[in-house]
Every structure is written in C-alpha cells, then in structure tokens.
Amino acid sequence: MKRSRLLPHLWEIQNNYGYIPDHSITEISQKLNVSKIEIESVVSFYHFFHLKPTGKYIIYLNNSIISEYKGFREVKAAFEKETGCTFGVYDKNPLFTLFETSCIGLSDFEPAALINFHPFTDLTPEKVKTIINQLKSGVYPEEIANNPVSKIQYTPEYSKTVFFRNYTIGNSLKVLKNNSADEILEKISLSKLDGHGGAFFPTATKWEYCKNSNSEQKIVICNADEGEPGTFKDKSLLRNLPGLVIEGMIIAAYVTGAEKGYIYLRAEYKYLLKKLEDTLKEFEEKGFLGENIFGINNFNFSIRVVLGAGAYVCGAETALIESLEGKRGEPRVRKYFPTEYGYLGYSTIVNNVETFAKAARIIELGTDFFTNLGTEKSKGTKILSISGDVAKPGIYEVEWGITVQEILDLCQATSPYFIQISGPSGECINNKEFERKICKEDLLCGGSIMVFNKSRGVFKILRNFIQFFKTESCGACTPCRAGNQILYEKIRKFERGLCSQVDIDEVKNWGNIIKLTSRCGLGQFSTNTFIMALDKFQDYFSLKTVEVNKNLNVEFDMESATYDYDEVIKNTQH
Amino acid sequence: MKNISFTIDGRECTSVKGENLIEAARQNGIFIPTLCHFKHLNPIGSCRVCTVKVNGRTLAGCTIDVEEGMDIEVNTPELLDARKAILEMMFVEGNHFCPSCEKSGDCKMQKLGYEMGMRFTRFPHLFVDRIVDARPERIVVNQNRCIKCKRCIEEVITTDGYKVFNFTNKGNETKVSIDYEQEAKLSDAQAEQAMHICPTGSILVKGKSFSKPFGDRQFDLGPKGKMIRLNEVKKYKTTNKKKRIATTSLAGCFGCHMSLLDIDLGILDLIELVEFNKSPITDIKKFTQRCDIGLIEGGCCNTDNIEVLREFRKNCDVLVSVGECAIWGGVPAIRNTVPLEECLKETYLNSITSEENETIIPNHEDIPKILNKVYPNREIVAIDYHIPGCPPNANHIWNVVKSILFEEEYSIAYPEFKYD
Numbered sequence: 001m002k003r004s005r006l007l008p009h010l011w012e013i014q015n016n017y018g019y020i021p022d023h024s025i026t027e028i029s030q031k032l033n034v035s036k037i038e039i040e041s042v043v044s045f046y047h048f049f050h051l052k053p054t055g056k057y058i059i060y061l062n063n064s065i066i067s068e069y070k071g072f073r074e075v076k077a078a079f080e081k082e083t084g085c086t087f088g089v090y091d092k093n094p095l096f097t098l099f100e101t102s103c104i105g106l107s108d109f110e111p112a113a114l115i116n117f118h119p120f121t122d123l124t125p126e127k128v129k130t131i132i133n134q135l136k137s138g139v140y141p142e143e144i145a146n147n148p149v150s151k152i153q154y155t156p157e158y159s160k161t162v163f164f165r166n167y168t169i170g171n172s173l174k175v176l177k178n179n180s181a182d183e184i185l186e187k188i189s190l191s192k193l194d195g196h197g198g199a200f201f202p203t204a205t206k207w208e209y210c211k212n213s214n215s216e217q218k219i220v221i222c223n224a225d226e227g228e229p230g231t232f233k234d235k236s237l238l239r240n241l242p243g244l245v246i247e248g249m250i251i252a253a254y255v256t257g258a259e260k261g262y263i264y265l266r267a268e269y270k271y272l273l274k275k276l277e278d279t280l281k282e283f284e285e286k287g288f289l290g291e292n293i294f295g296i297n298n299f300n301f302s303i304r305v306v307l308g309a310g311a312y313v314c315g316a317e318t319a320l321i322e323s324l325e326g327k328r329g330e331p332r333v334r335k336y337f338p339t340e341y342g343y344l345g346y347s348t349i350v351n352n353v354e355t356f357a358k359a360a361r362i363i364e365l366g367t368d369f370f371t372n373l374g375t376e377k378s379k380g381t382k383i384l385s386i387s388g389d390v391a392k393p394g395i396y397e398v399e400w401g402i403t404v405q406e407i408l409d410l411c412q413a414t415s416p417y418f419i420q421i422s423g424p425s426g427e428c429i430n431n432k433e434f435e436r437k438i439c440k441e442d443l444l445c446g447g448s449i450m451v452f453n454k455s456r457g458v459f460k461i462l463r464n465f466i467q468f469f470k471t472e473s474c475g476a477c478t479p480c481r482a483g484n485q486i487l488y489e490k491i492r493k494f495e496r497g498l499c500s501q502v503d504i505d506e507v508k509n510w511g512n513i514i515k516l517t518s519r520c521g522l523g524q525f526s527t528n529t530f531i532m533a534l535d536k537f538q539d540y541f542s543l544k545t546v547e548v549n550k551n552l553n554v555e556f557d558m559e560s561a562t563y564d565y566d567e568v569i570k571n572t573q574h
Numbered sequence: 575m576k577n578i579s580f581t582i583d584g585r586e587c588t589s590v591k592g593e594n595l596i597e598a599a600r601q602n603g604i605f606i607p608t609l610c611h612f613k614h615l616n617p618i619g620s621c622r623v624c625t626v627k628v629n630g631r632t633l634a635g636c637t638i639d640v641e642e643g644m645d646i647e648v649n650t651p652e653l654l655d656a657r658k659a660i661l662e663m664m665f666v667e668g669n670h671f672c673p674s675c676e677k678s679g680d681c682k683m684q685k686l687g688y689e690m691g692m693r694f695t696r697f698p699h700l701f702v703d704r705i706v707d708a709r710p711e712r713i714v715v716n717q718n719r720c721i722k723c724k725r726c727i728e729e730v731i732t733t734d735g736y737k738v739f740n741f742t743n744k745g746n747e748t749k750v751s752i753d754y755e756q757e758a759k760l761s762d763a764q765a766e767q768a769m770h771i772c773p774t775g776s777i778l779v780k781g782k783s784f785s786k787p788f789g790d791r792q793f794d795l796g797p798k799g800k801m802i803r804l805n806e807v808k809k810y811k812t813t814n815k816k817k818r819i820a821t822t823s824l825a826g827c828f829g830c831h832m833s834l835l836d837i838d839l840g841i842l843d844l845i846e847l848v849e850f851n852k853s854p855i856t857d858i859k860k861f862t863q864r865c866d867i868g869l870i871e872g873g874c875c876n877t878d879n880i881e882v883l884r885e886f887r888k889n890c891d892v893l894v895s896v897g898e899c900a901i902w903g904g905v906p907a908i909r910n911t912v913p914l915e916e917c918l919k920e921t922y923l924n925s926i927t928s929e930e931n932e933t934i935i936p937n938h939e940d941i942p943k944i945l946n947k948v949y950p951n952r953e954i955v956a957i958d959y960h961i962p963g964c965p966p967n968a969n970h971i972w973n974v975v976k977s978i979l980f981e982e983e984y985s986i987a988y989p990e991f992k993y994d
C-alpha cells in the first residue's frame with residue numbers, strides 16, 4: 001500500500017467497523033513500515049475517524065452560528081433525549097453515537113445533521129423524535145434522508161449569466177483543439193480570473209508557474225473542501241454542474257501538462273460523490289478524460305475523487321496536499337509554492353471548484369463575454385451562498401460590483417444588523433457600510449454571506465467563530481492554537497459582563513499578534529472579525545462593558561467565584 | 575557557495591547563499607531566539623518564537639534561507655513584543671510550575687523567559703487539566719509542560735528507523751503522544767537524548783532528573799555580567815516624604831517575606847530610609863497611614879485574600895506583586911486544574927486519615943470561603959509591578975523597591991531573575 005492511499009484505506013475500515021480498531025492500525029503500520037503512533041496521529045487528526053467503537057448510526061449535528069440561531073440547542077437536547085446518548089461521548093450504545101461538527105454546508109436548511117453522511121435538514125425536536133424512532137425500528141437513513149437542493153434564488157439576465165446557464169458537455173473542450181496551451185493561458189489571463197477559494201490569487205499566474213516548472217510530473221487538484229462556515233456555493237456547482245468543474249480541470253491539465261488530477265471532496269458532501277463519479281465516467285466514455293483527449297495527441301489526463309475526513313484546515317492548499325499524501329492535514333511552512341513543490345514533490349496547482357467552473361466558461365464563452373462584465377478588477381459573476389435572517393436563503397449568482405444593499409434586498413433580509421462576509425475568516429460589516437461593493441476594489445467575498453438581525457447577540461456570533469477556530473486549528477503553531485483558546489476565554493469574560501476598555505484594547509493587541517505570527521491563513525484570519533467588531537459595533541460593546549474602576553479594582557464576579565464552595569457545603573452538610 | 579549580503583535591522587550582513595537565517599544572523603552577531611529550531615532538522619516553523627520580517631513579510635526565521643539583498647527586521651519593538659507574547663502564550667497554555675519542575679534551570683523556554691525579561695504573562699493562564707504519562711519503560715511524558723515544538727517527533731527515531739513520538743488530535747486538543755512499543759526499543763543513551771532535546775520539562779527519563787543542585791544548572795548563571803533587559807519600567811509617582819511600605823502574604827508560604835529579609839545587614843540601611851506600616855514584620859494589623867508601596871506575596875484563594883488585596887489597593891500608591899503566587903497563582907494554583915469539589919472532598923472527606931462521617935469540610939461564617947480557583951492578583955486589582963521568582967531574589971526585590979521610591983535607575987543581574 002502506498003502512503004498516499006492511507007485516507008481511502010482508513011475510510012474503508014471506518015465504514016466496515018464503525019471505527020479504526022487497534023489491530024488495523026497495527027496492520028497498516030506494518031504495511032507502511034512506520035510506527036503505530038504515526039498512524040494514530042493521522043486517524044486522530046480527522047473528525048470522522050474514530051479510535052473507539054461507535055453505534056450503527058453516527059450522527060453529526062452542525063454547530064455553526066446559523067444552526068445555533070435556528071434551534072441547535074433544542075435539537076441537540078432532543079437527540080440526546082431520544083437516543084439516550086451524550087454528544088461527544090463514546091457511550092457504547094449499539095445504535096447511536098452523537099457528535100457536534102463544524103458547518104456541513106447546509107446553512108440554508110439549519111439546523112441540519114448528517115446521519116451516516118446522509119443529510120437531515122430543518123430539524124426540530126419533533127422531527128428528531130420521528131427520525132430516531134424510525135431508525136430504531138430498522139428503517140435505513142438513506143430511505144428517510146432529505147435531499148436538500150439549495151435554491152438558486154437569483155441569476156442575472158441570461159446574457160450576463162456565467163455559471164447557471166445552459167450547459168452542454170464538452171463545449172469548452174472543443175476550443176482546446178485549435179488553441180495552444182499558451183493561447184488558452186492568454187484567455188484566462190485576459191479575463192483577469194482570480195481564484196475564487198478565498199485568497200484571490202491570479203489563476204493564470206499560478207497555471208503559468210506550473211506550466212513552466214520542469215517537474216517530472218504535474219498535478220491538478222480541485223479543492224472541494226468547502227469548509228468555511230456559511231459557504232455552500234461549491235456544493236451548488238458540484239450538484240448542478242459537475243461537468244463544468246471537470247472541464248475546468250481538463251483545461252488546466254491542457255495548459256500545465258498535468259496527467260493526474262484529484263478532486264478533494266469534503267466527506268460532508270459524500271452524498272454528492274456518486275453523481276460526481278458518474279459524471280467522470282461519462283467524460284471517460286466520451287473520450288474527454290483518459291488518453292488522447294478529444295483526439296489531441298498525447299493529451300492524457302485522469303481524475304480521481306478523494307474524500308476528506310472532517311478537517312476544515314484541509315481546505316488550505318498545502319494542508320490539502322499533505323492530507324492527500326496520507327498525512328495529518330497540517331499546512332506546510334511557507335517556503336515553496338505548491339507549483340514549486342506540491343503533491344509528492346511535484347509541481348501542483350490547487351484551485352477552487354468555482355475557479356475551475358469559471359475557467360471552463362471563459363474558454364467556452366470567450367474573453368469578451370467576461371471583460372464586459374463586473375468591475376475593472378473583478379470580471380464576470382460570483383456565486384454567493386446566503387443564509388441567516390433572510391426570507392430567501394440560498395444561492396445567488398451576482399455580477400461583481402453589486403452592493404451589499406442590493407444583495408440584502410434580493411434575499412429579503414429582515415432588519416439586517418451584523419453581516420458576515422466570507423465566513424468567520426472574513427470580515428463583518430455594520431449597517432453604515434451597506435453601500436459597499438462586492439469586488440476586488442472594495443469588499444472581496446469568498447462566497448459566504450451570513451445576515452444577522454438586530455436581535456442577535458454579537459458576543460454569541462464571535463464566541464461561535466472563535467470556538468470554530470479553536471477546534472479546527474491544526475494545532476501545529478503556538479499563536480493559532482494557544483491564542484484562540486486565550487481569546488475564547490476573553491469572549492466568555494465579555495459575555496459575563498466583566499470587561500472594560502482595557503479588555504477591548506487587549507483583544508486588539510493580542511488579535512494582531514496572532515495575525516502577525518501564525519503560520520497559515522487559518523490563524524492569520526482567525527482574529528479579524530473579533531478585532532473589527534470592536535470598532536464596527538462600538539455601541540454594542542459600550543453597552544456591554546463596564547467603566548474602568550477608579551479604585552483600580554478589576555471587575556470581579558465574587559458570587560460565581562464562591563458558588564462552587566457554597567454548593568459543596570450545601571451538598572455535604574445538612 | 576557564493577557570498578551574499580543582506581541587511582538585518584539596517585545593518586549590512588554577509589553569509590553564504592542559502593544559509594538558514596538563524597545561523598546566518600548568529601554568524602553576524604545577531605541572536606534570534608528559537609525553540610523548535612534544530613540545526614540539522616528541516617525547518618519546523620511551529621513555535622513561532624523566531625518570528626521576523628523579511629522584505630516586510632512576517633515569517634518564522636527558521637524557515638528562511640538568506641538571499642542576496644534581503645531586508646530583514648529582527649529587533650523592532652513590534653517584533654520584540656510579538657515574540658515575547660508567543661513565549662507568554664506557551665506559559666499560559668501549559669501548566670508550568672517551575673519550582674516543582676525537574677528541568678527547571680535546564681529549561682530552554684524558561685531561559686528564554688529570563689532573556690526576554692518576562693516578569694508576568696499578559697494573558698491569563700488557561701489551567702487545562704493535562705496528563706502525565708509514566709507508562710513508558712524509561713520515559714515520562716508530562717503534557718503540562720509540552721509546547722508542541724515537534725522536536726521530539728522529528729528527532730527521536732529508533733535504531734531501525736521508527737518514530738517514537740507523534741502528535742495526536744488537533745486544535746486545542748493537540749498533544750504529543752508516545753509509542754510504547756518503539757519507546758521500549760530506545761537505548762539508555764537515546765532516551766536521555768530525547769530528554770535533552772526537549773526544550774522544556776515535558777520529556778523526562780526515570781531516575782535521571784534533579785541530578786544537579788541549584789546554582790549548578792545549565793542556565794542558573796547565564797553569561798557573566800549579563801543584565802536582564804526590563805524595557806517596560808514605568809516611572810511611578812509616590813506621595814509621601816518619609817517613605818512607607820506595607821506588606822502582606824495572601825495565598826503564599828511566607829517564603830517571599832523570608833526573601834525580603836535576606837538582604838542581611840542591608841536591612842539596617844533600609845530602615846533608616848523607610849518605615850513599615852501594615853505588615854507581618856511590624857505586626858500592624860490595620861493601615862494607620864497611606865503607604866507608598868504595598869508588597870503583596872501570594873495570590874487570592876479565598877474571600878479574605880480579596881478583601882485584604884482591595885484594602886491594599888486603596889491604601890497604597892504603588893502595588894507590587896512579589897513572587898510567582900502573587901503574579902499568576904504559583905504553586906497553590908496547581909489545584910486550578912481540578913474542580914474545587916474534588917479538592918475539598920479529597921482533602922477533608924476521603925483522605926486516608928479521615929474517618930467516614932467523622933470529618934466535614936470546614937465552614938463557618940467567621941472563616942473565609944474558598945474560591946473556585948486561585949486568582950492572580952492582577953485579576954482582582956490593578957497591579958503596577960511584578961517581581962518574579964519563587965521566591966524572588968532579595969536583591970531583585972530591593973532594587974525594584976528602591977527604584978520606585980527614589981527613582982533610581984536599576985537593572986537586574988541575570989542570576990537574580992528566576993522563576994524558581
């Protein structure tokens with residue numbers, strides 16, 4: 001067995017036994033000639049691999065902020081009540097094991113859960129009761145699972161629609177035959193395509209680095225790990241237009257000379273796997289994948305789908321590569337670009353699902369189509385996934401340059417107060433900024449917009465975000481791992497009403513240190529929202545903080561500090 | 575290999591192309607602190623204590639190969655502060671009770687704390703309960719002290735090529751775990767090498783700790799004549815002509831007070847200059863006059879401590895936390911990782927000397943209530959200055975006091991700055 005097959009292999013064992021038993025770890029370690037601890041270290045990194053036996057049904061309930069505001073707490077209690085199990089505990093129940101999990105890309109159907117990776121949406125305590133009873137009576141989860149299809153709520157007029165327009169398989173690939181790799185690259189470059197996965201790195205530049213590399217092999221990876229809470233736009237493409245994404249990858253292979261491609265699909269989207277694999281098969285049958293693609297001599301390219309296993313950080317490209325290599329998903333030190341040293345050391349490009357889809361449309365529709373759409377620096381359209389306090393959550397394809405206000409009108413937001421752009425790693429904006437434009441010149445958006453109305457507490461939002469980073473940090477570097485635990489304690493202190501201006505200044509100072517010194521994007525962006533919120537929601541904070549004490553006393557909650565003692569005395573003495 | 579030139583903080587430096595920045599800086603007489611870096615290892619870049627800027631971009635110094643024309647910043651105020659903050663994060667994330675640590679005096683992290691003049695941590699301690707694993711054959715892994723630098727993971731390999739340590743879990747639950755099977759294969763020398771490369775006291779070899787007495791440990795003395803940089807010393811204004819001092823011991827052991835008296839005959843000179851008000855030394859129980867300085871030993875473990883501390887804040891111009899307990903809880907805070915209920919039951923109800931139904935947990939309106947954890951003084955009142963040590967060195971204490979009272983310039987010699 002090759003090390004790079006470790007994740008698929010672990011999935012097999014996990015599916016067979018419900019966990020990764022010790023004897024399997026021993027076997028694998030012997031096959032790979034490594035110590036057992038090395039395999040255990042990989043297994044324990046991923047949320048969906050278990051080292052202890054689980055029940056027949058593993059339930060993962062999403063704990064994102066949207067879920068929290070739509071009834072997470074009640075649903076969680078209902079699961080515990082109906083199953084008799086406790087979340088996060090391996091309690092040897094033969095039927096059920098319960099876990100919370102980070103966003104599963106169903107923000108338009110919250111609260112939502114995965115049961116053996118089948119989606120169950122819009123949960124209520126009553127629904128939970130029915131589901132659990134059905135499962136107990138022997139019904140299979142796939143029989144009663146929902147089929148959540150995100151509604152495409154908006155597309156521009158047809159002549160301006162890029163993604164959600166008619167699709168004919170292979171349309172973009174036809175163009176390859178009459179164009180050299182350089183000519184294709186030129187088209188991508190002219191339409192100013194930037195990566196849509198969040199970092200907005202110019203795609204043509206990345207492809208060119210790879211093309212010019214003298215690496216013995218080239219690799220194309222599609223990043224379908226969409227883990228940023230509140231984001232489900234890649235899912236809409238994978239579900240509606242998987243072929244378009246694949247065409248984008250084929251074009252990338254044509255430009256760079258890659259022969260191997262991987263789609264790293266987050267396990268949370270396992271229910272999309274079949275469709276994706278069927279589409280790949282269709283491509284192979286049509287001669288669009290395989291050897292001498294489209295009759296072009298020596299143009300060989302194949303794609304394999306690899307399932308992630310529950311780790312947000314694996315969306316970071318170097319972490320994704322590590323994960324594909326069968327390791328812990330720790331981002332690499334920033335010494336080389338993946339185009340210099342990527343998967344197994346080969347020159348590698350990693351692009352987002354939407355980036356590939358857009359590249360395919362650029363080649364299909366031509367550069368002019370794009371240069372006339374959007375703003376000076378952001379061309380074409382962008383897919384947004386919108387959730388929260390809006391009447392119409394779902395998918396929106398909008399032209400770059402649209403204002404926040406226009407978006408809020410489209411999705412019928414109700415008294416919007418706190419808008420989170422691009423997920424927890426992005427930034428928050430207040431109601432004085434609604435005229436800002438979504439584009440590179442002003443406000444970039446990776447694809448998630450979460451709307452919170454006036455009744456939603458800012459602390460709760462921030463606490464949820466920090467909790468997310470605290471658990472999803474890869475744990476390798478100090479500022480991100482320890483810093484987010486420290487900030488978590490701080491937000492708890494805010495919630496208890498014990499903070500003053502001193503604490504606000506500290507959060508800014510500490511947050512900036514974490515930003516400055518963390519190794520990868522996760523840590524670097526983890527404190528952004530908290531720092532920004534302090535200024536943008538000053539009114540909220542000034543209501544919830546105390547004045548600095550003139551006697552130089554620090555705010556202290558004596559009652560809660562003596563609570564434990566009083567309780568012990570009460571319970572041990574009568 | 576060709577010679578190249580680059581600048582560090584504006585100074586021209588030279589080295590061979592591709593040299594690791596940490597080494598290249600050292601060759602040019604500039605010290606960049608590191609913990610996870612090991613000369614012959616691939617850069618790990620995990621601890622971030624070596625954070626520098628290269629052409630304006632922040633990076634871990636250990637991951638950089640120097641190139642012609644690089645503009646490197648190392649000792650700017652921003653970077654000095656960020657590096658110190660990272661070190662402080664390590665101290666608060668783990669449970670580092672230096673006085674009870676086998677590696678104290680030989681610990682690289684502790685030494686870095688001294689060199690950076692870390693008197694207290696700006697962050698509150700997290701006090702997460704962590705395990706000590708003594709199951710392996712020869713090695714004990716103490717998770718309380720692990721900083722996850724990965725050195726042991728990369729470096730400790732059995733003779734037949736197997737890793738002995740690795741990370742398990744992720745996020746805030748990440749820890750270094752040991753492979754029992756592989757550990758058993760290590761030779762004595764290899765096991766000791768593992769202890770040696772651990773920059774803290776997380777990896778120990780059974781029967782090999784506490785081998786050197788105080789004063790003879792690796793970092794006890796430091797470079798001769800080296801002074802600890804204390805770059806945050808503020809000027810305090812005191813009000814009285816005749817200088818007055820008050821002292822108290824809260825949740826402490828009086829060790830700091832003993833240390834106070836340790837200046838021997840110097841105390842006679844001091845008494846000429848200052849007088850003591852409320853203090854165990856004078857046995858004055860209530861403040862009779864406002865004081866210039868209040869010296870607080872010990873943190874707050876009960877309601878009375880809090881009252882006394884607030885009383886001191888009200889009556890003193892400048893308040894100083896003296897010793898580790900006052901600064902962050904110290905040894906009494908070992909209980910902070912255990913719920914109070916468990917502590918009290920273990921002590922009063924379930925201990926071997928207590929008979930069933932014969933003992934109770936003390937409680938009476940006249941005795942103070944025990945707090946859910948031991949609090950550092952700065953979480954109760956504003957503290958103006960911190961003097962580290964367990965107990966602090968006498969000269970250190972008096973140098974600080976004299977400086978505050980008489981605005982004398984001062985600095986602390988390396989051997990006088992300790993956490994144990």
Ligand SMILES: Cc1cc2nc3c(=O)[nH]c(=O)nc-3n(C[C@H](O)[C@H](O)[C@H](O)COP(=O)(O)O)c2cc1C
Binds near residue numbers: 203312353520521
């Ligand atoms: C913590 C973290 C998580 C990320 N998650 C994703 C993700 O889920 N999907 C994605 O496409 N890019 C993600 N990225 C960005 C990738 O690192 C990378 O920039 C992107 O896949 C490149 O593709 P693009 O140029 O097409 O945007 C993430 C980055 C970080 C630092």
Ligand code: SF4
Binds near residue numbers: 480481
């Ligand atoms: S910033 Fe966080 S996620 Fe990134 S390497 Fe550091 S610990 Fe890992």
